[in-house]
Amino acid sequence: MSGLWYDISAPRYEAKQAKSIIHPFAVRGYTGMTINPYQGCxxxxxxxxxxxxxxxxxxxKVYAKSNAPEVLEKELQSWKGSTINxxxxxxxxxxxxxxELKYGLTRRCVQVLQKYNVPYYVFTxxxxxxxDLELHRRYAHNCFVVWSITTANERIRRVVEPGTPPAERIFAVIKKFTDAGVPCGVNVDPIMPLVTDTDEELDAVVDCCKEAGVKYVFGAMLRMREDIWDRMKLALRLLGIPDGERRYRQIYEIKEPLAKPYIACNKEYGKKVTDRLYKKIESRGLCPDFPDHVRPQDIDRSCAGQTTMLSFTETSSD
Ligand code: SF4
Known part of the structure; x- marks a missing residue:
């Protein structure tokens, strides 16, 4: 055991068969369809x-659903209805x-979506x-690529999302996508109180978005859940956030055991942070929303009780 929330050795891969691939999802007033070619991350x-x-x-341990493209194709072939979300x-x-470098399942699933003229948006x-730049570029009229970027600060990234590439590397890729005409967004989600919610942190991410040619930027505060709280306590300690655990208990009004499924942060605290983020987005002439051609259905714009907020960071497993 590493004492962290993950094993420090490389993850193991295993292929498995999926019975179905395309599933409905509902998140905070948004509904849509989703595919997950892998399980684990x-x-x-x-x-x-x-x-x-x-x-x-x-x-x-990452499971690769090795028959995902074939199952997806069968599901789309027998799709009931003339349109699909x-x-x-x-x-x-x-x-x-x-x-994905080993299995290539996402690439093949995207090719199937394109074959059936299905609009899609990628979160990565x-x-x-x-x-796959060229693949998405050819389908730019019907797709949207969103990078979830929580921080441009390497010290923070290495602790809270150690398996991701540095923001600098990601923004270099984003620039290639925007230069190629692919609609691109950045999802500043989750914003972690005391860690990534300072003006300095938020400005750094939004400025990088502007420089990389991103048009759509949105974000949302971290929601807390029992297992997330355990990992965040450790992350706060590793980051050396002064009095971090006690302040989080205040910000999330935490009473253990935590109410399920999620706890939002204190409304006033969250609103102040997201208002600041959306001011930064708008002051740079960026759009705080999805583009129309891939907008998820049934958007409940009152869900955030404030500026339009999207929160699509991964929420469920199949
Ligand atoms: S938040 Fe997304 S990228 Fe990060 S571990 Fe979970 S599934 Fe993977």
């Missing part, structure tokens, strides 16, 4: 919403984590997607 983010009690090896790639794993924290 080696990006190892402390705040990950996709980890579940039944998946204790989530960070250290935009599909999220992916909701419970990063579809462009390193396992990876630079590996660069391999």
């Amino acid at each position: 080696q990006h190892r983010c402390a705040y990950c919403y996709a980890t579940y009690e039944w998946s204790p090896e989530f960070y250290d 935009p599909v999220m790639v992916a909701s419970a794993t990063d579809a462009y984590q390193p396992a 924290k990876s630079a590996i997607i660069e391999r």
Whole structure:
């Protein structure tokens, strides 16, 4: 045991068969369809919403659903209805984590989505997607690529999301996508109180977005859950946040055991932070929303009780 939330050795990979690939999801007033070509994720983010009690090896064992493209194709062939909501790639794993270099399942699933003219949006924290730049570029009219970037600060990234590439590397890839005409967004999610919610932190990310040609930027505060709280306590200690645990208990009004499924941070605290973020976004002439061509359905714009907020960081596993 490493004493961390993940094993420090490289994750193990295993192929498995999936019965179905395309699933509905609902998050804070947004609904849509999603595909997850992998189960588990080696990006190892402390705040990950996709980890579940039944998946204790989530960070250290990645299952590749080796028949995902074939199953997806069958499901789309027999799709009932003349239209389909935009599909999220992916909701419970990063579809462009390193396992993709070995298995190539995401690339093949995207090719299937394109074959059936399905609009899709990718959520990733990876630079590996660069391999598929040309694939997405050819489909730019019907896709949207979003990078979830919580920090441009290397010291913080190494602690809270040690399996991801540095922001500098990701923004270099984003620039290639925007230069190629692919619609690109950045999801500043989750914003971690006392860690990434300072003006300095938020400005750094939003400035990088502007420089990289990103048009769509949005974000949301970290939501707390029992297992996330355990990992965040450790991350706060590793980051040396003064009095971090006690201040988090105040900000999240934590009473153990935590109420399920999620606890939002104190409303006033969260609103101040997200208001600042959205001011920064708007002052740089960026759009705090999805582009129309891939907008998820049934958007409940009152869900955040403030400026439009999207929160699509991975939330469920299949
Ligand atoms: S938050 Fe996303 S990228 Fe990070 S470990 Fe979870 S699934 Fe992977």
